Amino acid sequence: MSGGLIxxxxxPGPVTEPRxxxxxxxxxALFFAMIVIGIVMLYPFFFMIDxxxxxxxxxxxxxxxxxxxxxxxxxxxxxxxQLVNSTIVCLLSIGIILTCxxxxxxxxxxxxxxxxxxxxxxIIAAILIPVQSIVIPAYVxxxxxxxxxxxxxxxxxxxxxxxxFATFLMTVYYRSLPDEVLEAGVIDGLSYPTIxxxxxxxxxxxxxxxxxxxxxxxxWDDLLIGLxxxxxxxxxxxxxxxxxxxxxxxxxxxxxMAGSLVSALPAIVVFLxxxxxxxxxxxxxxxx
Amino acid sequence: MSSVRFEYASxxxxxxxxxxVDRLSLEIxxxxxxxxxxxxxxxKSTALRMLAGLEPAxxxxxxxxxxxxxxxxPKRRDIAMVFQSYALYPHMTxxxxxxxxxxxxxxxxxxxxxxxxxxxELLELTPYLKRRPRxxxxxxxxxxxxxxxxxxxxQVFCMDExxxxxxxxxxVSTRTQIASLQRRLGVTMVYVTHDQVEAMTMGDRVAVLHExxxxxxxxxxxxxxxxxxVFVAGFMGSPAMNLxxxxxxxxxxxxxxxxxxxxxxxxxxxxxxxxxAGVRPEGLQLAGHSEPxxxxxxxxxxxxxxxxxxxxxxxxxxxxxxxxxxxxxxxxVGSQVGVRFExxxxxxxDGESGERL
Amino acid sequence: xxxxxxxxxxxxxxWPMLQAFYYSLTQWDGITATYIGPSTYTHEFHDPAFWxxxxxxxxxxxxxxxxxxxxxxxAFLLDTHVFGWRIFRSAYFLPTAISWVVxxxxxxxxxxxNGQLNSMLSAVGLGFLSTDFLxxxxxxxxxxxxxxxxxxxxxxxxxxxxxMATLDPHLxxxxxxxxxxxxxxxxxxxxxxxKRFIQFALMMTLISAFTALFxxxxxxxxxxxxYGTTTLEFFVYxxxxxxxxxxxxxxxxxxxxxxxxxxxxxxIVLLRTKE
Numbered sequence: 001m002s003g004g005l006i007x008x009x010x011x012p013g014p015v016t017e018p019r020x021x022x023x024x025x026x027x028x029a030l031f032f033a034m035i036v037i038g039i040v041m042l043y044p045f046f047f048m049i050d051x052x053x054x055x056x057x058x059x060x061x062x063x064x065x066x067x068x069x070x071x072x073x074x075x076x077x078x079x080x081x082q083l084v085n086s087t088i089v090c091l092l093s094i095g096i097i098l099t100c101x102x103x104x105x106x107x108x109x110x111x112x113x114x115x116x117x118x119x120x121x122x123i124i125a126a127i128l129i130p131v132q133s134i135v136i137p138a139y140v141x142x143x144x145x146x147x148x149x150x151x152x153x154x155x156x157x158x159x160x161x162x163x164x165f166a167t168f169l170m171t172v173y174y175r176s177l178p179d180e181v182l183e184a185g186v187i188d189g190l191s192y193p194t195i196x197x198x199x200x201x202x203x204x205x206x207x208x209x210x211x212x213x214x215x216x217x218x219x220w221d222d223l224l225i226g227l228x229x230x231x232x233x234x235x236x237x238x239x240x241x242x243x244x245x246x247x248x249x250x251x252x253x254x255x256x257m258a259g260s261l262v263s264a265l266p267a268i269v270v271f272l273x274x275x276x277x278x279x280x281x282x283x284x285x286x287x288x
Numbered sequence: 289m290s291s292v293r294f295e296y297a298s299x300x301x302x303x304x305x306x307x308x309v310d311r312l313s314l315e316i317x318x319x320x321x322x323x324x325x326x327x328x329x330x331x332k333s334t335a336l337r338m339l340a341g342l343e344p345a346x347x348x349x350x351x352x353x354x355x356x357x358x359x360x361x362p363k364r365r366d367i368a369m370v371f372q373s374y375a376l377y378p379h380m381t382x383x384x385x386x387x388x389x390x391x392x393x394x395x396x397x398x399x400x401x402x403x404x405x406x407x408x409e410l411l412e413l414t415p416y417l418k419r420r421p422r423x424x425x426x427x428x429x430x431x432x433x434x435x436x437x438x439x440x441x442x443q444v445f446c447m448d449e450x451x452x453x454x455x456x457x458x459x460v461s462t463r464t465q466i467a468s469l470q471r472r473l474g475v476t477m478v479y480v481t482h483d484q485v486e487a488m489t490m491g492d493r494v495a496v497l498h499e500x501x502x503x504x505x506x507x508x509x510x511x512x513x514x515x516x517x518v519f520v521a522g523f524m525g526s527p528a529m530n531l532x533x534x535x536x537x538x539x540x541x542x543x544x545x546x547x548x549x550x551x552x553x554x555x556x557x558x559x560x561x562x563x564x565a566g567v568r569p570e571g572l573q574l575a576g577h578s579e580p581x582x583x584x585x586x587x588x589x590x591x592x593x594x595x596x597x598x599x600x601x602x603x604x605x606x607x608x609x610x611x612x613x614x615x616x617x618x619x620x621v622g623s624q625v626g627v628r629f630e631x632x633x634x635x636x637x638d639g640e641s642g643e644r645l
Numbered sequence: 646x647x648x649x650x651x652x653x654x655x656x657x658x659x660w661p662m663l664q665a666f667y668y669s670l671t672q673w674d675g676i677t678a679t680y681i682g683p684s685t686y687t688h689e690f691h692d693p694a695f696w697x698x699x700x701x702x703x704x705x706x707x708x709x710x711x712x713x714x715x716x717x718x719x720a721f722l723l724d725t726h727v728f729g730w731r732i733f734r735s736a737y738f739l740p741t742a743i744s745w746v747v748x749x750x751x752x753x754x755x756x757x758x759n760g761q762l763n764s765m766l767s768a769v770g771l772g773f774l775s776t777d778f779l780x781x782x783x784x785x786x787x788x789x790x791x792x793x794x795x796x797x798x799x800x801x802x803x804x805x806x807x808x809m810a811t812l813d814p815h816l817x818x819x820x821x822x823x824x825x826x827x828x829x830x831x832x833x834x835x836x837x838x839x840k841r842f843i844q845f846a847l848m849m850t851l852i853s854a855f856t857a858l859f860x861x862x863x864x865x866x867x868x869x870x871x872y873g874t875t876t877l878e879f880f881v882y883x884x885x886x887x888x889x890x891x892x893x894x895x896x897x898x899x900x901x902x903x904x905x906x907x908x909x910x911x912x913i914v915l916l917r918t919k920e
Contacts, residue, residue, distance in 0.1 A: 030727045037719060041737045041798065044751040047761075051754075096653070104650035111646070119647050126658045128909040130856040132878040133898035136885045137664035138657060140675050160657030163650050180375035183342050184436075188389035189363030196646075202379040221744035223860035228886070239860075243746045246753075246864045253754065260747040271742035275735065282800060283807045286845045 052258035059254050069254035076252065077245060077259045082238035083266070089151055089226075089237055090219045093158035097166050097215055098208060100159070105170025106196050110182060120171070126164040131224065139228050147229075154229040158219050166211045169284055173207040174200060210281040213274035220267045238263040290353030290366075290443040292316040292339060292476060297348035297358075299334050308334040310500040311348060316493075321470045321477045322505075323491035325484055327523070331500040333448055336480045340369050340446045352443055368437035369446040372453065374429050376421040376436075382408075383417040386435050407435040410469075427458050434466070438473070445470070445477040451486065463490055484524050488512065496520050518642035521566045521635055527598055530572070530609045533639070534565035541565050541636055544583045544603055548629045554636055555645040562639030569598055569612040571633030574619065575626040582626030585609065590618045601625070662902070669899045673892035675885075685896055695897075697872045698880045701786060705854045705876065708790040712797040712850050713843065719798065720805035721831055734806065738799040745857070748796055749864030753779065756788040782873030785866050789874050792865070793858060801846045808842030809835065848912050855905060877901050 039046075051059055055068040073079060107113075108120050138157065139148075147153035177200065185195040226240035236244070242259055245251050271278065293316070299309040309331040316322040324332040337343040339350060341362035349358045357365045368389075376385050386404045408414045411431040421429055430450060437445055450466070451459045467490045470477045481487055487494045488508045495505040496519075504516040515521035521529045534543035540550045543565040575582045585601040590613075597618045599611045611627055619625045636645045670685055671678040689695050719737065723730050740748070755761050758777035766774050778784040812835065820830045836843070859878050862868055868875035868883060875883065878901060885894030 027727065030722060030725065031729070033722065034727055034729070034733045038733060038736050040795075041740060043755075044740065044743065044748060047751050047754070048747075100650035100653055104647040107646035116647070119651055122659070123647075123650055123654050126654045128902075128906050129658055129662055130878065130898075130901050130905050132856060132859070132881045133665055133902035133905075134658055134661035136881070136891055136894045136898060137661035137668060139885075140891070141661060141664070143675075156653075156657055160653050163653055164658075167650050178373055178375065180371040180373050181377065184369070184371060184375035184377070186342060186362050187340060187367070187369045188436075189392045194392075199377060203377075205379075217742055221742075221746070221860075223744070223746050223863060224882070239744050239746050242744075242750070243860060243864055246746065246750050247867060256750060260750060264743050264747055267742045267744070268739065271739065272735070275738070278741070279803050279807065283804055283842075283845075285849075286804075286841060 048257045048261050048264075051254050052261055054254050056252045056254055069252070069258050072252065072255050073258045073262070076255045077238075077241055077262075078234075079238060079241070079259060079262050081234065082236055082241045083262070085151075085230075085235055086220055086237040086239070086263075086266070089154055089158065089230075090216055092151065092155045093162065093219055094212055094215045096155065096159035097162040098211060100163050101166035101170045101211065102201060102204065102208070103196070104167045105172075105174050106200050108167075108171045109174030109177070110179070110200070111192070123164050123167050127168065131161060135224065135228065142229060148231045149235075150232075151230070151235060154225055157225045157229055158215075158222070161225075162211075162215045162218065166215070169207060169211060169281070170204065172284065173204055177203060206277065206280070209274055209277040210284070213270060213278045214281040216270050216274075217267055217278070220270075290476060291318045291351075292322075292444055292478060293351040294335070294339075295349045295351070297335070297338055297345050297350055299331070299338055299343055300346045307331075307346075307500050309338065312497075312502055313348075314495055314502060314505060316476060316478060318476055319474045320492045321467060321479060321490060323479045323481060323487040323494045324497060325481055325487035325494055325523075326497035327482060329499070330497040332480045332482075332497045334500075335497070336446050336448055336478055339365075339444070339478060340367055341365050365444075366442050367444045367446055368440045368442040369448065370433045370437050370450045372449040374421075374433035374450075374453070376429060376432055378421055381418050381420055382413060382424070382432050385421065385432055386413075386417075386439050389436070389440050403439045403441075404435075407439045410438065411435045426454055427462065430454060430462060434469070438469075443476065445475055445479075447477060447479040449481055450479075451481070452483075459486075466490065485526065488524070494524075496523060498523075514644070515566075515635065516644050518564055518566070518637045521637065525568060527569055527610045529566045529568045529635070531637075532565045532567075532607055532609070534563045534636075536561035536563050536636075540631070541634065543629075544605065544607065546581065546583060546629070548634050549631050550634060550636065551631070555638075563645065564637040564639055564642065566635035566637060567629060567633055569610045571630050572609070572611040573628045573630060574599065574611055574613055575628050577624045577626050579626045579628075582628045585611075585625050585627050587619050587621055587623050587625060590621060592616075592618065599625070601627075665895045665898050665902070668892055669896035671892045672890075673895065674889055675891045678892065681892075685892065689893065689896060694872055695880075698875050698877055701872070701874065702855065702876050704786055705790055705793065705858075706851070708794050709847065709850050709854060712794045713801060713846055715794070716798045716801035716846075717805050717836075717839075717843070720802045720809060721835065723802070723806060724809045734802075738803055740796055741799040741803075745796070745860035746864050748792065749861045752788065752792040752861075753865045779866055780870055782870055785870060785873045789858070789862060789865060792861060793854065796861075797850050797853065801850065804842055804846045804849070805839060808839045812838050844912075844915065848908070851908060852905065855901065855908075877904075 052069050053065040053067070054063070055066055058064060058066070104123065108116060142148060142153040142156070147156070181203070182195050182199060185199045190198065221239055223239055223243045226237045227243060230236050230240060242256070242263055245256060245259070294312045294314045296311045296313055297309060298307050298311050300307045312335055324335060326332045334343055338345050341357070341360060345358050349356055351357065352365060352367070377388065380388065383404055386407055387400045390400045390403065404417070405414070408417055411434060413428065413431055413435060416424060416428060421432065424432065433450065451462055454462060463486055479490060491508055493505055494508050494511050496503040496511065498519050504511060504520050511520065511524055515524060518531060522531055532543050534541045536554070537547055540547050541563060548565070577584065583603060585603055587599055587601045589600040591598040591600070596615065597613045599613050599618060600608065601611070602608055609627065613619070637643060638645055668678060670682055671680050673679070723734055727733070756778040762778065763775040766772055776784060778788045816834055816838070817830050820834045825833065855876070856878050858876060859882060862874055862876065862879045866874040868879050877897060881894050881897045881901060884897060885891050
């Protein structure tokens with residue numbers, strides 16, 4: 001296994017024969033334990049679904065289920081607009097991250113030019129910078145550029161925060177691509193930019209998917225940057241909208257739970273589709 | 289179609305180090321299949337990559353036909369290359385792989401389609417045109433790599449160890465296919481391999497390289513019969529030629545205690561007449577133990593190949609030698625046998641320079 | 646080709662980092678900054694609130710072993726390929742997709758005075774333990790820590806499962822042949838081989854404990870009661886954006902950066918020495 005990325009077929013699970021549980025009693029006990037853990041891990045989903053199907057009074061005082069809270073959702077949380085905002089911010093940021101990181105990763109992995117390793121270290125070192133350490137000066141800078149009242153400021157922040165690790169991932173991935181395939185491109189008459197676009201980029205789709213899902217979940221679920229850098233309520237993402245409501249403490253809890261479900265759904269869908277790529281991304285930093 | 293000419297072409301990776309290719313001069317006539325052979329690090333692949341334009345020449349010139357291509361980009365050299373790993377584009381189908389270079393050249397769609405189908409027909413790839421490389425066997429991938437070169441109808445084919453990823457059996461059948469394909473297309477081919485059997489069986493001529501320096505270029509049998517120095521003698525042929533220390537005496541060469549007569553005129557060896565005597569396993573004859581004029585050898589190991597066999601043994605003075613033993617009755621391990629030189633098959637090299645005398 | 650990435654990172658991350666170093670030495674309200682010098686730091690080090698915040702961070706770190714041991718055990722159980730393990734794996738991993746904001750909201754109800762935790766406690770006869778968890782400083786921090794541990798389970802479990810998939814199963818078999826029990830095999834054979842993965846999970850969890858809990862705290866406790874659940878990263882936000890002391894906030898950010906950079910460098914050094 002070359003490079004740092006784990007290949008697609010390499011999902012967790014023993015390489016050869018798993019340890020078989022042969023004693024039926026142990027097997028059932030284990031299965032039962034798994035169910036219990038499952039209940040603990042999925043508890044928030046049960047809670048959200050159950051609560052959202054109650055009215056506020058039935059939540060507080062006990063009582064039957066109804067769709068009252070779902071009907072009230074519209075007036076509490078402009079969720080349609082916010083879902084659109086979240087999607088726009090996510091896609092714009094991820095677009096920038098992918099553009100920057102694939103180009104840089106390809107250059108670091110396959111082209112030699114003076115100063116490359118210094119630039120590489122500079123970009124990768126930024127992984128160590130916590131967002132909270134730069135958020136205050138960045139906020140003031142971006143306020144001075146008058147970018148707090150559009151998507152631009154938040155998109156710039158998300159892009160910059162996501163780029164270092166994405167660049168690391170792409171560099172590792174491109175290093176694992178055999179030089180001969182790129183040389184075949186040279187022989188076939190391509191220039192370096194076209195080799196990047198027509199050979200390297202299509203070959204790196206798995207790595208792109210990994211970056212996409214990592215960043216999507218990160219940006220979709222983020223509160224801090226959105227809270228500070230999306231000053232117009234009409235541009236708020238759904239997570240920021242929810243966070244602002246939740247901090248208010250006076251809100252109708254069942255409605256909040258309905259909103260939470262709405263906000264979580266896209267991330268869950270992306271998660272379920274791209275699960276294996278997310279696993280690759282989470283363990284890519286180990287390097288093998 | 290064109291000839292290829294290297295003129296003192298050099299490649300130096302790092303200043304102060306031994307050049308990867310050292311002033312290579314080699315002329316390959318139009319339509320020839322020339323094999324570059326040598327151990328790893330001999331510079332054979334580098335020389336090929338210089339011809340393809342993947343490595344710059346740090347000195348000298350390279351010509352394809354009458355064109356000086358030394359400073360041309362690969363795409364303008366009119367060459368095609370088959371890589372060791374095949375380097376197929378994994379995201380394209382076989383048909384797309386085959387046609388890619390043509391599409392890059394903006395050749396009309398119809399023409400591309402025609403050429404791809406022709407090449408697929410020739411290489412029996414037609415049923416696989418819609419598949420991706422991943423779904424092909426090793427041999428099929430190899431043929432796609434060949435096809436990708438063929439569709440371009442280039443002046444020169446560059447082959448960089450194209451068979452080394454195939455299993456032994458497939459390698460043998462594919463090498464004859466490549467050689468006959470080359471003859472049929474009549475195209476100049478430069479073929480790099482580290483396998484001397486491949487070199488012997490495929491090449492119109494074989495160029496042996498060692499540590500960046502061209503040792504000898506010749507037709508395969510000439511190379512086998514008249515190696516120009518100790519390196520070529522030891523590299524070509526399997527099992528390897530026996531190379532034994534000897535001494536020039538008046539009527540021949542003294543080796544392992546006997547004098548082997550040499551009738552032809554020998555050049556003068558260097559210091560105090562020391563020479564290296566070379567003899568291939570089939571240049572030695574087995575005889576009974578202590579027959580007059582034989583060298584006593586203790587048999588250590590016998591390799592039976594069915595049609596014949598090879599006897600590996602040790603001489604009293606410690607040298608190891610290999611002798612071909614025809615037929616099926618071979619001496620047993622541990623026994624003592626006598627070994628006799630066939631004088632006509634003796635190669636004599638200078639003891640110091642290693643050059644043929 | 647590296648220019649876009651470099652410019653983006655330099656302008657949006659690198660430059661503000663340098664600004665943060667400068668502003669940490671000033672009194673700054675976001676508009677005008679007055680240079681004061683390193684005394685800003687000594688002044689801060691005399692503030693008991695600052696130490697209280699650091700203490701909270703340290704207490705959170707104490708929860709990290711739990712955030713490693715629990716997923717390690719779960720991964721080991723799943724690695725037996727118990728019936729339905731793929732579904733369990735996805736289910737345990739699913740909370741990773743959920744925002745800390747949502748998790749925080751649910752956790753807030755869970756730990757509330759009339760929340761599920763207290764109902765469960767009285768249901769099993771432990772009613773005397775019932776309390777309004779989020780209104781006590783220590784119990785609120787405990788609630789945050791438990792929520793944090795819970796949300797790290799999925800990620801760490803996946804890291805360990807990936808690690809276990811790389812192990813040579815013959816080693817465990819050899820241990821079995823040598824007469825080791827299941828527990829001994831796990832303890833003496835599996836865990837030592839997972840060292841690299843455990844170390845990686847430890848780092849990820851540590852980094853999360855310091856820098857990923859803003860949203861959770863914001864929604865669940867707002868840092869309170871008092872400074873009860875204010876961690877350093879939350880303190881940065883509060884100092885600058887709630888109190889308006891941008892200079893002090895920048896300084897706290899610098900301190901956070903120094904801590905994280907130290908952790909990161911230690912990690913790199915550890916990895917290097919392994920090779």
